[in-house]
Amino acid sequence: MSWRVVVIENQAKLDYKMGYLVVRGIETKRILVDEMAVLLIENPAVSVTGILMEELTAKKVKVIFCDSKRNPVAELSPHHGCHDSSAKIRTQITWEQGAKDAVWRDIVSEKIRKQADFLREIGRGAQATLLSEYVGQVELADASNREGHAAKVYFNALFGMDFTRSADTAINAALNYGYSIILSAFNREISANGYLTQLGIFHNNMFNHYNLGSDLMEPFRVLVDRKVYEMNPTEFDKDEKHAVWTLLDQRILLDG
Template sequence: MSWRTIHIKESEYIRLKLDNIEIAKEGEKYYVPLSDIAIIILEGNDTVITTKLLSAFSKHNIIVIICDDKYLPTGMYMGYGNYHRSAKRVQQQVIWAEEQKDLIWQYIIKQKISNQIAFASYRDIPQERLEMMIEFYSKVIPGDKNNREGHAAKVYFNSIYGSDFTRDDYCLENISMNFGYAIIRSAIARIVTGQGLMTMIGVFHCNEYNSFNLVDDLMEPFRPLMDYWIHKHIIGKSEYLSYESRLKIIDFINQPIKYKATKSTVDQVMLKYVTSFVKSMETSDPEVLHEIQLSDFMEEEV
């Protein structure tokens, strides 16, 4: 299983060398086996990349994330149709029943809110606000048609970052979360396509302009884990999202997390989570979906 996340900053070029990626930087050349790589993150405006290497990335199911001048991810390149039964998976997706999708979305959102409650509790927010979030959690219905997710998110962010905080503010917290969520999104996208699923066919997200509706569905429970990681390792350590901070956020997916009483890593649990999602949709049983818990991550994080 590929496991490496490669961060390439201000390289002259990257190209294919046998079954390795060759990275040229500051007069030196570095080599990494393609079979080891899961994600590549590119920063800088002058890196040259060959189409032959892009083709190799596709065949090895390697995600390439492109960052802008502010070091925020703005684009993603990934392979297509490499799963051996992609057509069957897509046919299954197309016929998912609305009732089936509503039930799985209820499970996903309850996991997300539960993790938000865990992080909010860790941050010692006022008890009455915790109770509000717990109330929202208990009222999530199939399809979250009463939008308990939105209500819980407002209480969550305002309790942690202040009553005037919005996700549109230009601040280190938002910049860090945007970067971190993009890393989660890319990792989930790689797994989703690797399982032969169409990223644009979601269970809740259905924006016709969004090519990653399903990915945006499945990443939801992992967001509070990233919030915790950012709080522990980024906020208060620097006034801006430094190079070292970006590397720390990227390293999130390599961190240990408990999975069914055994130690795993975040990226491995993501794979198991997506696999359980596929099984839950095939069996119409939302309870098959693996539960992602912040406590399992906090317990292993050092």
């Protein structure tokens, strides 16, 4: 079972040998590929061999590349996620609009419900109650935009009435970084299960290669919100980015 998140910070050469990722830098280290879920290459000076890329693709390891500022800029997406991907893609292309509208209604409802739960936990009862009312008002395809109304109440309750998502702040940088990490995790699973990330349920931007991931991740954004709320960063640099990465290392308890 893959679970390990591997972050390459410094200049190195990455190679593959006998089931292991071999990191040749100041020191040489080996990591079992079968244990890897995500490989994050933070340094643009890192070189990667073709045989390693082939093996990481075969093992469905999500590979994320960062720019010189250590921000994610690209990821490796396999052309063939599983043995019956052709059949799944044909089905995906024919998803009916009515079904997609209903699924998007449920996704938005669950997102707002999780936001309300979080606000209630941190003592924002009045705002949580308002969001709970929004849950019952979500229409097919969220035609009345309850998601947008909830977002304004939610973020103002978390970070103050002056907070806006468009501002150039450390909090927004942390949120955006965390959301990109969650999106990459969803894209990995979508590709691994044989579907196209480009064909979404609600998101349909022709320039977005990850429309379906953008849809399915929505209720999970609250995981990032919780982390950033706890951190309350005044700057967003390497240490803060690594703190956000711990989201993918948490141990989760399900039904005991």
